[in-house]
Amino acid sequence: MSAASTLSRRVVGRADAAAAASRAGEHLDLVEAPFTLPRSRLMVFRDGERLRVHTSEYERSLEECVVLDALEVRDVAGAALPVTRVLPHAVELGDAAVTLTFAGPHALGIGVAGGGEAVVSWTARAGDEREELRIGGRHAASVVLTVGDDRGVEFARSDAHAEHLASTEATWLDWFARCPVVRADLQGMAAFCWWVLGANIVELPQLGDARAVVPSKIGYVGLWQWDAYFIAVGLRHGDPELAREQLDLALRFPSADGQLPDVVHELGVLATSDDLPPADRENLRRAGSAVADPTAPVPLTKPPLAAWALAKVLEVEDAPEWARERLAVIRRSQDWWFAHSDLDGDGLPEYGHPYSSGLDDSPVFDGPLPTTTPDLAAYLVLQDTELARLAERYGADAAGDPVAHRARAARTLDLLLGMWNPGAGRFEGRAAGERVATDAIVGFMPLLTGRLPEPVLDALLGALADPDRYALPWSVPTVSAADPDFSATRMWRGPVWVNTNRLIVAGLRASGRTDLADDLAERTVALVVHGGGPHEYFDPLTGRKAPTATTAFGWSAALFIDLAVELSAETRIPTHHSRQTRKSA
Structure with a gap:
């Protein structure tokens, strides 16, 4: 076996997987590199203050595969929470006051940090009426948006955001452990x-x-x-x-x-x-x-x-x-x-x-x-x-x-x-x-x-x-x-x-x-x-x-x-x- 082949079986291991994930995150701008998950067909892009969600399908353009034309998060005073950091397992908004992650391969979860409140709004197609949901406070701390085969979206309140974050992070850390x-x-x-x-x-x-x-x-x-x-x-x-x-x-x-x-x-x-x-x-x-x-x-x-x-x-x-x-x-x-x-x-x-x-x-x-x-x-x-x-x-x-x-x-x-x-x-x-x-x-x-x-x-x-x-x-x-x-x-x-x-x-x-x-x-x-x-x-x-x-x-x-x-x-x-x-x- 050649020297190159010997080295090729050296991978970072679990201890350094988080560092590799962080290095990769520096390139995840949500424009040229979307937020996504292995095995998922969902992709999240950024367009100004809004996020756009698309599916990934054979011989179909992104515009043909719009799931959510606009996904926005605002604080209770109505101010938009901008994307402040992207990691492979999470998109942080408003300095991590809110995080977006995957809730399995067919769903996205959006949740607030402990004690916080936010308003999540979304528009399925350009020109459609906007829907919105308050999370945190007296409400559940997160919302899960599940995408069907027809690109339709169903939402449900959830208190499982921490578990969704942990599961998505584990998926990526397992992948980066092979880097x-x-x-x-x-x-x-x-x-x-x-x-x-x-x-x-x-x-x-x-x-x-x-x-x-x-x-x-x-x-x-x-x-x-x-x-x-x-x-x-x-x-x-x-x-x-x-x-x-x-x-x-x-x-x-x-x-x-x-x-x-x-x-x-x-x-x-x-x-x-x-x-x-x-x-x-x-x-x-x-x-x-x-x-x-x-x-x-x-x-x-x-x-x-x-x-x-x-x-x-x-x-x-x-x-x-x-x-x-x-x-x-x-x-x-x-x-x-x-x-x-x-x-x-x-x-x-x-x-x-x-x-x-x-x-x-x-x-x-x-x-x-x-x-x-x-x-x-x-x-x-x-x-x-x-x-x-x-x-x-x-x-x-x-x-x-x-x-x-x-x-x-x-x-x-x-x-x-x-x-x-x-x-x-x-x-x-x-x-x-x-x-x-x-x-x-x-x-x-x-x-x-x-x-x-x-x-x-x-x-x-x-x-x-x-x-x-x-x-x-x-x-x-x-x-x-x-x-x-x-x-x-x-x-x-x-x-x-x-x-x-x-x-x-x-x-x-x-x-x-x-x-x-x-x-x-x-x-x-x-x-x-x-x-x-x-x-x-x-x-x-x-x-x-x-x-x-x-x-x-x-x-x-x-x-x-x-x-x-x-x-x-x-x-x-x-x-x-x-x-x-x-x-x-």
């Missing part, structure tokens, strides 16, 4: 990222109360296959069981021919274009995409990184029987790519839909489909290589013949190298057979093979070090700054994503460039700290959250944890934590 130990300068953000992972746990009752750590309760309420892999890689450091559960869900619903679905959600799965929600189809139509309404269903999946994620999770806590069962599914999925997604029959699978790439809005997919890309080829090489290694560890009956996997990896690598354009100094894809000249981050994923010729490796390292292309103040942009399609803020067309950085770090290590891997890992965790949290994506020029990015994002949080644990196991001292002006990778 991995990291370097002192990374502890505060690690605690917040660990909060994000706990906050994003939802139950999927239709799947036997399965715990899904969703990308975000704000707009991404489902288990996307790719996200599940990255989230599991981070969770493994504190909760290997929950990490395995994410892989279980991602691998639970293969098709008859082995394809894994894009999304597992509370209403079913999304596995073909026929399953797309109306909003997704409309977005594709606006973009002029031919796959908005295809004449035949197009399979929807995500890049083949299952074996990589499985191997990472098993580094921390071995589970042989569990691994063998999952390997059988991954092996069939890998075979599916070659049997059913090699759409032009040249031996190299393609993406039949941009959603299957995970980089939906990349300019790589501005042309016709199917699209052959260097990242998919690299992932397939990596997956066959991992399957071969895992077959030798757990048996060929589950993972397949290791010799056959390595042979296929070698063939795929040869085809991948055929995508290298020496004149341009980059890997280039093909769209329906035509060259794709976009200079995008997909061209760095071949580093993951660890087997690139030296001239190719040198050219890629040169690109990472080029201030006109990828060595921006905050790296690595998802499209080169020299590319005409570059945008610093538009999804997958320039912003920095933590998951692609994490894969490049892995690729640099696989390619023997540990120094550069360490440097990019340091710059990535510094970006999250500088940006104020694990956002969905970041502006590479400012290091701040891009305007349309989601906050409290699952894989950004998980991979910050993963990188922080890895860096904390090493002895090197970081030389920079803020503005990234380096001119080398």
Whole structure:
């Protein structure tokens, strides 16, 4: 077991869980990070003096899921009690004269401190009449607001507020007791990222109360296959069981021919274009995409990184029987790519839909489909290589013949190298057979093979070090700054994503460039700290959250944890934590 894996099983323990919770609370502003509870679908945000309560639902916006449009607390003289402190288990108002907490996963409790009085008022929808209730004094000290499946709210007076506070605090302390130990300068953000992972746990009752750590309760309420892999890689450091559960869900619903679905959600799965929600189809139509309404269903999946994620999770806590069962599914999925997604029959699978790439809005997919890309080829090489290694560890009956996997990896690598354009100094894809000249981050994923010729490796390292292309103040942009399609803020067309950085770090290590891997890992965790949290994506020029990015994002949080644990196991001292002006990778 590596040093990083050894450290990853060091968690804070009950004695320090409260300190970790307090550090996380410093980031809970109720704007970018709501007040919520693991397994609950309720979220509380702040809007001026009022609080707003929403549910979290698949393919529904916050505005579609309003529970209480306005929740306010005033003293008996009518003065509003402002939010003065937020902890994971409680929102304090008026210097803790009143606290808001959870009364179970479906209810909120609001109570006054001993001997106090307050008036709680709420409006269910904008324009509705306001309801109010006095608590304390001769009345019960708290009110419990219970939310039904229809988002309707029932209220009841209660004297159990202390018990609700204690129960909610215990839930969070139990979660923070699993928070991995990291370097002192990374502890505060690690605690917040660990909060994000706990906050994003939802139950999927239709799947036997399965715990899904969703990308975000704000707009991404489902288990996307790719996200599940990255989230599991981070969770493994504190909760290997929950990490395995994410892989279980991602691998639970293969098709008859082995394809894994894009999304597992509370209403079913999304596995073909026929399953797309109306909003997704409309977005594709606006973009002029031919796959908005295809004449035949197009399979929807995500890049083949299952074996990589499985191997990472098993580094921390071995589970042989569990691994063998999952390997059988991954092996069939890998075979599916070659049997059913090699759409032009040249031996190299393609993406039949941009959603299957995970980089939906990349300019790589501005042309016709199917699209052959260097990242998919690299992932397939990596997956066959991992399957071969895992077959030798757990048996060929589950993972397949290791010799056959390595042979296929070698063939795929040869085809991948055929995508290298020496004149341009980059890997280039093909769209329906035509060259794709976009200079995008997909061209760095071949580093993951660890087997690139030296001239190719040198050219890629040169690109990472080029201030006109990828060595921006905050790296690595998802499209080169020299590319005409570059945008610093538009999804997958320039912003920095933590998951692609994490894969490049892995690729640099696989390619023997540990120094550069360490440097990019340091710059990535510094970006999250500088940006104020694990956002969905970041502006590479400012290091701040891009305007349309989601906050409290699952894989950004998980991979910050993963990188922080890895860096904390090493002895090197970081030389920079803020503005990234380096001119080398």
